[in-house]
Amino acid sequence: MPRPDITETQRRVAAHLVGRERELELTLAAVASGRDIVLEGPPGTSKTTMLKAITEEWGIPLMFVEGNADLTPAKLVGHHNPARVLREDYSADNFVAGPLVEAMQEGGFLYIEEFNRAPEDTLNTLLTAMADRSIAIPRVGTVVAKPTFRVIASMNPYDNVGTTRLSTSVHDRLNRLAIGYQDAAAEEGIVTLRTRASGALGERLVRDAVAVTRATRVHPDIRQGSSVRGAIDLVLVAEQLAALRGLEDAGSEPYAPLVYDAMVVALSGRIHLDEAAETTPEQVLREIWEDRFILQPAVAAPG
Ligand SMILES: Nc1ncnc2c1ncn2[C@@H]1O[C@H](COP(=O)(O)OP(=O)(O)OP(=O)(O)O)[C@@H](O)[C@H]1O
Ligand SMILES: [Mg+2]
Numbered sequence: 001m002p003r004p005d006i007t008e009t010q011r012r013v014a015a016h017l018v019g020r021e022r023e024l025e026l027t028l029a030a031v032a033s034g035r036d037i038v039l040e041g042p043p044g045t046s047k048t049t050m051l052k053a054i055t056e057e058w059g060i061p062l063m064f065v066e067g068n069a070d071l072t073p074a075k076l077v078g079h080h081n082p083a084r085v086l087r088e089d090y091s092a093d094n095f096v097a098g099p100l101v102e103a104m105q106e107g108g109f110l111y112i113e114e115f116n117r118a119p120e121d122t123l124n125t126l127l128t129a130m131a132d133r134s135i136a137i138p139r140v141g142t143v144v145a146k147p148t149f150r151v152i153a154s155m156n157p158y159d160n161v162g163t164t165r166l167s168t169s170v171h172d173r174l175n176r177l178a179i180g181y182q183d184a185a186a187e188e189g190i191v192t193l194r195t196r197a198s199g200a201l202g203e204r205l206v207r208d209a210v211a212v213t214r215a216t217r218v219h220p221d222i223r224q225g226s227s228v229r230g231a232i233d234l235v236l237v238a239e240q241l242a243a244l245r246g247l248e249d250a251g252s253e254p255y256a257p258l259v260y261d262a263m264v265v266a267l268s269g270r271i272h273l274d275e276a277a278e279t280t281p282e283q284v285l286r287e288i289w290e291d292r293f294i295l296q297p298a299v300a301a302p303g
């Protein structure tokens with residue numbers, strides 16, 4: 001591939017990202033070395049954002065596939081158009097390429113989200129394509145991957161339903177990078193960037209939204225808390241609520257109840273309670289809200 005200087009790529013990709021210097025450096029090193037990698041991290045931790053920025057910079061496609069029980073090898077590789085097969089018999093011509101073959105032919109990144117949910121025979125097909133950088137398709141021939149073809153897998157470490165336990169042979173064929181949640185400052189930067197919140201009210205909303213969203217990740221009754229997407233939506237919803245209610249000042253009394261209402265909308269569907277917890281998402285959010293706005297108002301106060 002026309003490979004631009006890697007430090008130049010790093011610099012330009014970094015301009016699209018808030019933080020994530022280390023994750024970008026390591027991911028870039030892995031893909032630039034010609035290797036495939038699994039990114040293991042909870043939702044909303046910049047995996048897609050980073051890959052989009054890298055592939056855009058390289059000018060190659062990024063193809064998404066969701067790993068689930070229905071992802072058969074045929075779906076990944078492709079199939080012969082049945083109507084045309086009846087008319088013309090099998091030929092390379094009536095083969096409809098699946099995302100794996102497309103990514104190989106176009107030299108793109110095949111991004112398989114929830115990799116560990118894919119069935120084992122699908123994983124095996126993928127491993128063979130990764131090892132050989134080519135794939136033999138019956139009645140079509142051998143497809144050889146362009147040099148920029150990569151397989152990037154992602155997994156959510158909290159995911160435990162419907163997942164395959166990946167065998168050691170799968171792990172042995174992949175590089176791996178564990179990605180955690182961003183720190184609070186980076187999340188505030190991301191939320192500000194994505195919501196364009198500004199002014200005293202906007203800045204206060206960003207801080208509160210990030211704080212309560214982060215609190216959902218450590219609450220004892222929650223198995224998996226909300227990603228930064230919840231904080232983004234919380235700010236957007238709260239801004240509209242503020243307009244509806246004519247609220248302009250974060251220091252006024254209706255501010256805290258407004259944040260709670262926005263939390264219910266933006267976060268209640270994004271938190272996953274522990275099976276054993278005898279509570280509701282709204283109740284848990286109420287506790288988090290009280291903790292920030294009633295028990296520790298000093299933390300929430302501006303300045
Ligand atoms: N480092 C970052 N810089 C700018 N925006 C970011 C960053 N990280 C995340 N975002 C924003 O947060 C949202 C979620 O990020 P992203 O889609 O990259 O997460 P992900 O790790 O791919 O999550 P999932 O596992 O759910 O697919 C997006 O709207 C994205 O714009
Ligand atoms: Mg993603």
